Amino acid sequence: MLILNNIGKDFLLSLETKGIKLGLKRTKQLFQVCGNPEKDLNSVQIVGTNGKGSTAATLSNILCESGIKVGLYTSPHLVDLSERIQINNNPIDDTFINNFIDLFSSDIELLGCTFFETLTAMAAYYFKDQGVEVAIFETGLGGKFDSVTACNSKLQLFTKISIDHSHILGDSIEKIATDKSCAIHSNSICYSVQQDHNISQILIDKAKEKSAEINFNLENFNDKIIPSLFGNHQIENTRLAITAAKHFINLSENNISKSISNVHWPGRVELIQNNPTVYFDVSHNDDSIHAFCDAMKSLNHTNKKILIISIQKTKNITESIPKLENIFSKIIITSLNERMYSTQILSSMFSNKTKIEISKDPDKAIKNTMKDIEDNELLAIIGSHYWGEHIYENF
Numbered sequence: 001m002l003i004l005n006n007i008g009k010d011f012l013l014s015l016e017t018k019g020i021k022l023g024l025k026r027t028k029q030l031f032q033v034c035g036n037p038e039k040d041l042n043s044v045q046i047v048g049t050n051g052k053g054s055t056a057a058t059l060s061n062i063l064c065e066s067g068i069k070v071g072l073y074t075s076p077h078l079v080d081l082s083e084r085i086q087i088n089n090n091p092i093d094d095t096f097i098n099n100f101i102d103l104f105s106s107d108i109e110l111l112g113c114t115f116f117e118t119l120t121a122m123a124a125y126y127f128k129d130q131g132v133e134v135a136i137f138e139t140g141l142g143g144k145f146d147s148v149t150a151c152n153s154k155l156q157l158f159t160k161i162s163i164d165h166s167h168i169l170g171d172s173i174e175k176i177a178t179d180k181s182c183a184i185h186s187n188s189i190c191y192s193v194q195q196d197h198n199i200s201q202i203l204i205d206k207a208k209e210k211s212a213e214i215n216f217n218l219e220n221f222n223d224k225i226i227p228s229l230f231g232n233h234q235i236e237n238t239r240l241a242i243t244a245a246k247h248f249i250n251l252s253e254n255n256i257s258k259s260i261s262n263v264h265w266p267g268r269v270e271l272i273q274n275n276p277t278v279y280f281d282v283s284h285n286d287d288s289i290h291a292f293c294d295a296m297k298s299l300n301h302t303n304k305k306i307l308i309i310s311i312q313k314t315k316n317i318t319e320s321i322p323k324l325e326n327i328f329s330k331i332i333i334t335s336l337n338e339r340m341y342s343t344q345i346l347s348s349m350f351s352n353k354t355k356i357e358i359s360k361d362p363d364k365a366i367k368n369t370m371k372d373i374e375d376n377e378l379l380a381i382i383g384s385h386y387w388g389e390h391i392y393e394n395f
Helices: 007-018 025-033 052-065 094-111 115-129 147-151 173-181 197-209 233-245 253-260 286-298 321-327 343-348 362-372 385-394
Strands: 043-047 070-073 085-087 134-138 155-158 189-192 213-215 270-273 277-281 305-309 330-333 356-358 378-382
Touching (some): 007 094, 007 115, 025 115, 043 147, 052 070, 052 233, 085 115, 115 134, 173 197, 189 233, 233 253, 233 286, 277 286, 286 321, 305 321, 330 343, 362 378, 378 385
Parallel strands (some): 070 134, 155 189, 189 213, 305 330, 330 356
Antiparallel strands (some): 070 085
């Protein structure tokens, strides 16, 4: 029975070998095969570099708390791919996945659809089938050629744009912002967090070209309300989510207070346990690691702090390394899989070699650290969504 339950997921995971293929053609073709479910959805597309998942989860929670049936599509997952497709915080069930694959697997193979393209189509199909009132889609990569852009959402949200995926999107912040700006659809409504001036101008110019509206003035909320997602960087994401929610419903301060104080989004400066204090964060580029470091500093934790880190080899974190070296007294470098920097290469990026320790096995790194750590000390594990399974296993 377990094998039967995994047929759909096994098929989906087999598509990962196709890698990333840029372009909207295959997604649009698969949408057509599925009856164009995206056309019947009241959808929101979230674009940006960091904070997309947090913003999506916060918006979903606000709408759910107000009685709206909400579909949420995010990526990547931490432990199980079902996490990527949810309705009112409940992940898609295996039976629906199996049925979808049974219906459309031959078309998926014929069209040459990738893992992400197939999941995007499945999410739209599921949300239409289940009658969601609002569907939230997190863009996977960029904007111009990302399959989520094929959903043609009329409300689009832009989180902070910074350097990431430069090997695909371009080697400058302007090229990256231009790619992401191409997600803007004709006559859509866009909201954005504050961006650097040149990035804002790129978004404004694209919106004008598309006869779309873009607004950088976001709703504020009572500073006595504490968002459950930790870190100052989450304030802007929360404001963006509240602004988007008001596009759909009237919100009272009580609605806002209740909904943003109980958002749970794993892997975002997530407190795993106390005594000793353990945090897990998926920060994996300079901008997100800076935000993570600022969150760590705000704790005013005066005792020993230990870091375990593994980073994907396509990522550049050279600007944030000095901050990590400043905060942590011991830095344990490991490698989660073949997509990550080798321990030798990653350790070579750090200048303070006296703080560096290398562990070939990520699980041993966690177990050995937890065995030796004192109750009043702090451990942080960062660098990738690929940590998800290891966190789940060890904690």
